[in-house]
Amino acid sequence: MPAEHPDNTLDDTRFWQDDGADKSLEDLAARLEARARTGNPMQKFALRRCQLPGINLVNAHSKSGFKLTHSDLYRADLRKGxxxxxxxxxxxxxxxxxxxxxxxxxxxSDCNLLGVNLEKCKLENVTWGSELIQEKQARATRNIAEKHEYYQQAEEIYRHLRKVTESEGLFEQAGTFFQKEMVMRRYQMPRYSSQRIISRMVEIFCGYGEQPLRVILFSIIAIIFFAVLYLLTGITESDHLLRLNFDNSFQDNISQLLKCLYFSVVTFTTLGYGDLAPTGWARGIAATEAFIGSFTLALFVVVFVKKMTR
Structure with missing residues (x-):
């Protein structure tokens, strides 16, 4: 039988923290609102399955809100609260x-959001925390099955958060949740599998389609990298070999580097004006850069369009 408490003790912390106390009272929401207005701490409250629809816990006379921390609200009815x-x-x-x-x-932050219903909620400027508690639990355990289960739960939570934030027009936040959803899915893959490696590369390369600036950064790095390779292996300009030569002056080598950089740009973007041409090993390098460049530019268009049209 649940513990009984007389009405004059309903504001007592022991009542609110007692999981066995009878909280099926019709005016429970009003009593909790009154308790909040007293300013007393509300920690570790046991509110499992409590019916609290429409409850108002807005601290209207203060810039700081009420604190209902480390409490159990499992299956609580908080609709339109x-x-x-x-x-x-x-x-x-x-x-x-x-x-x-x-x-x-x-x-x-640090809330257990597994299975929570956030449909049609106002979610502007919510503090979500840097990670879910399931992620912390997954890192803490050495049991592979438990680790997999925690990451699966985290993926489910991030998927729900992505959907509800998208429906509320919070596209930047939805994009962040999508990236985390993909990361949680990756952690469920075998550690050294090709799928996991490819997934990690996609994250680094473009943030799972949410970071177009990463594609631009990669392009810049690739262009500079290949330009240095051309300077070392040599390219031709009107039958004149452009190549790093320590016997030349510093200005001459810089001039040749700039020409190699120009050649790298037109190769990466597959323009190929023809004024400069690769020779020897540089031919294979140019072919590789052209392939990478065409793929990167196509990916950037896809990522950019996805980002702008969400």
């Missing part, structure tokens, strides 16, 4: 129903 600037950090919102709630400026 008002939680502006509320600090939920460390709490469990597992399978809680927050449909239509106002979470503007709320702090959800």
């Amino acid at each position: 008002h939680f502006f600037n509320v600090d939920f950090s460390g709490s469990s919102l597992m399978k809680a129903n927050l449909e239509g709630a106002n979470l503007h400026c709320a702090n959800l």
Whole structure:
């Protein structure tokens, strides 16, 4: 039988932290609102399965919101609740129903968000934290099966967060969640598998399609790298060999480097004006650069269009 508490003790911390206390009261939401307004700490509250639809925990007379930290809100009904600037950090919102709630400026860092319903929520300026607790748990365990399960849960959470932020028009945040979703999926792959290696390369190269500037940075680095190779192996200009020569003056070598850089640009972009031509080993290098360049430019267009049209 659940523990009974007389009405005059409902504001007592022991009642709110007692998982066995009867919290099926019709005015439970009003009592929790009143408790919040007292300014007393609200930590480790046991609110599993509590019916709190429409609850208002907005601290209207202060710049800082109420703190409902490290609390258990498993399967709590919080539909259309008002939680502006509320600090939920460390709490469990597992399978809680927050449909239509106002979470503007709320702090959800270190919360268990597995199965939470955030449909139609106001999610502007929410503090999500740098990582999910499932990620921390995955790193902490050495059990492969448990590690895989935690990463699978994290992927599921990030997928849901991506969808709800997209539906709210928060595309930058949705892009961040998509990247993390892909990372969690990668961690579930065999450690040295080709799939995992390719996935890691895609992340570095373009952030899973969310970082077009990474493609530009890669292009610049590649162009400079190949320009140095051309300077070492040599290219021709009207039958005159352009190549690094320590017997030449510093200015002459810099001039040849700039010409190699120009040749690298037109090769990378597959323009090929014909005023400069590779010779010897430089031919294979130029073919490799042209292949990489055509692929990179096509990828940049795809990534850029995806980013701009989301």
